[in-house]
Amino acid sequence: MIPRSTLTLTAAAHARLLTHLFPGDGKEAAAVLICSRVPGSRLRILVREIIEVPYEACTNRTDRTLAWPGSYVEQAIDIAERDRYGILLLHSHPSGYAAFSDTDDESDRSIIPCIFAAFEGLHGSAVMLPNGGIFARLYDRHGNHTPVDLVSVAGDDIRYWWHDDLPNAEQRPVAFTSDMTNELSRLTACVIGMSGTGSPTAEQICRLGFGHVIGIDFDRIEHKNLNRILNTTLADAVSGRSKVVTFSERANQYREARYFEGVDASVMTREAVLAVAQADVIFCCVDSLRGRMVADRMATAFLLPLIDIGVVIPTRKTGDGVAIAEVCGRIDYVFPGGSSLRDRGVYSPETLQAESLAEVAPVAHAEQVKAGYIQGLPEQAPSVIALNMRASSSGVLEFIARAYPYRHEPNSLYARTDFMLAENIQDFTAEDTFKTKLTPLLASGSAEPLLGLPALSAEVA
Known part of the structure; x- marks a missing residue:
């Protein structure tokens, strides 16, 4: 329950x-x-x-x-x-x-x-x-x-x-056992972003047995998404169905009782923030810095653990054109009162401003901001599902390692995981590597404006 x-x-x-x-x-x-x-x-x-x-x-x-x-x-x-x-x-x-x-x-x-x-x-x-x-x-x-x-x-x-x-109380469930599943059935997970990495993340969360799962996404399914969003069909792309509504419809067929709640809204809306506030853990699978900033603030304000998942494929120029330089994934585990995504350099006021400029003036800003999975290559339908699943799985396993510790070393050594598949390297960064800044948002909860952002104020809504 x-x-x-x-x-x-x-x-x-x-x-x-x-x-x-x-x-x-x-x-x-x-x-x-x-x-x-x-x-x-x-x-x-x-x-x-x-x-x-x-x-x-x-x-x-x-x-x-x-x-x-x-x-x-x-x-x-x-x-x-x-x-x-x-x-x-x-x-x-x-x-x-x-x-x-x-x-x-x-x-x-x-x-x-x-x-x-x-x-x-x-x-x-x-x-x-x-x-x-x-x-x-x-x-x-x-x-x-x-x-x-x-x-x-x-x-x-x-x-x-x-x-x-x-x-x-002293006998915690062992990882990967039915006891873990039983406890998860009493918890609520929220997945922000139901596309390339969010779809496989939500799928794992559902199959692990979380009692309540909240998915947040405002976007619609397109043909270019079909190679990396689970359980989507050609009919979904033709009709431009909501990503989160489509996932919700199919996920709720896994069990007798409805448990997946889809929120068809941007994470930058009050509706989405109020939904996340009901969770016990956040999985952030967005591709925007602004979305990560909001997830970061929610983790701090609502005292929630946050797993942020990102992938990117840098390219390099060659005599024949463009080649893959690296295939990268990043998983950050953030806890309230510890170092935030901002503290870790995932975003900054400058990069948030640059992203905003890219949205309103994409032509003028194209040379300064290169967005997308494959940097430097205008690929509309990248075949990245295998990479997304690798990163997604690492993110879900990161939560399990924290709630049901199974590592031989302290979890504090694994605040960030970076993997680079071309060089076959996996690096880990400890929590104490990052400098944590104090913030008045910590445990601010329902204080208005929500998350300290005027755009989320009850008056604006």
Whole structure:
């Protein structure tokens, strides 16, 4: 069952909380989480700020009890009230007790009503266990509470803690097993771009067993696409059918219940952004820098892991004409709070401007921007399906490696994978190679304008 509610935090926030809540003395500790949420129907709560309660400020601090001043809740209210952020009261259970205790219930009954008296919001409490696992619950203003179905952390590894499986939280599913498939059936993946690399990526995502798959593309099927978009037919090209609607129609024949949702819109629209906000992971398979920029911002704002897939075939001039210089693929794994695609040089303000100029003045700009699969060769129907599938498979395997680690080395060493088939070379770049820039977009969620882009504002829509 797809989770109705999810609490997500960055790997840096999770590591900070683990250090603070388990200082090594075997006693409980506390922190207050200030949380935003994503736009749309699914309840996804994002940890935006952390207030650590100093150990010396606490009283009756033992391995099973903890009391701390209300001033830290007041501080959280001052920060959260303006933007209507939620407040979660978090403490540790050094004993590993994987449930809320009677003492926890009593504490919530005295504090949570005070928070609701200040302002309405998504307020609740949570517990962290020594293994890093977190479970949480949300309250309404009448004191009723419901559990948060899933707590997730996206870093070098992607971690999930399910409320209905807390006793087995340390036993992660093994990669490529039915246990992995069972967990994937509860997750939502989004594929942006349903063409050359997006089509085989979405196909793999569907066959792996994701419970909900969202595809985003505004384009139509043409004859030149038929050699690289899976499950398309001549009739689709003749009628100019929507790529994503066509894929949706056929993918939903794989199972008894409908699970693939096609969004026939550009990723630069509010409709597309709201759809991506409902996902647990993004696969970016677009061929534009602007599309990658938006995917990058969504990963940051909504705290989602992002796999960006790209291919290119550089050419060189020869005495007889043009020859293939290299056959390249690139897979970037990006996690919120880590280095972004912009940090990694995938795009920049200058290249975004150049791409925009190429769209409005293609003739004047043709000598400066060479777009397409085969650079320097005006090929309208390149035979690149084998290359696309190689890159697509690497991207999907990158997600599996993060959520169900199987590598012998740390995943942090594989932030980027580059392969060059002509020279038979595969290179890997570690996360710490890239310089990460801080951004106010991190965990901004539903703040308007969405993603900090005026074109996506609710007023414009």
